[in-house]
Amino acid sequence: MTKAFALAAGLLAVTALPTLAHEKEALAQIPPGAPYVRVSETLxxxxxxxxxxxxFxxxxxxxxxxxxxxxxxxxxxATIYMTPLEELQNGTSYDNLHVGNHNVSSVDIYYNAGHPGVEAxxxxVVLFHDAEARERLAE
Structure with a gap:
């Protein structure tokens, strides 16, 4: 039974790694492709x-x-999440959110009063994907 479990886990890991690598590669540069859309073209x-x-x-x-x-x-x-405060206060959970890249060097969390697309x-929550990302995005 333990061997079967280990074999199944190993097969899952081997088949999942190329998918994760492909997704990471597909998102690494503009444009990330479907289903992502450029926010400035819709809002x-x-x-x-x-x-x-x-x-995007x-x-x-x-x-x-x-x-x-x-x-x-x-x-x-960076990967950014915009979580409405009222929804969080009312108990809404945002689980299993995707990440553009699993490498994260730092995280910022700050308040926003609202803007087009997320008015409330x-x-x-900003996940920076490398040590220089914050500086590059500040430009």
Missing amino acids: PLPDYLPGLGTL VDPATLPAGPFLGYDLDGNLS PHAH
Whole structure:
């Protein structure tokens, strides 16, 4: 039984790794592809938001996201979540949210009073994917 479990776990890991690598590769640069859309093409927001970058989101995952933030060179630099405070206070959980890249060097969490697309007051949770990402996105 233990051998069968180990074999099944090993097969799952071997088949999942290429998928994860492919997804990471597909999201690494603009455009990330379907189902992601450029936020500035669907909402009245600028194409580039200092601190967050050029944002893409799968509309089905709104309002939480993930929003994928790309730097001025088109490289994925951050994954951003926008979680409405009222929903959190009422007990809404956002579970198993996707990540644009599993490498995370730091995380910022801050309040936002609302903007087109997520009008209600919410928290921005920003996962930076490398040590220089915050600096690149600040440009």
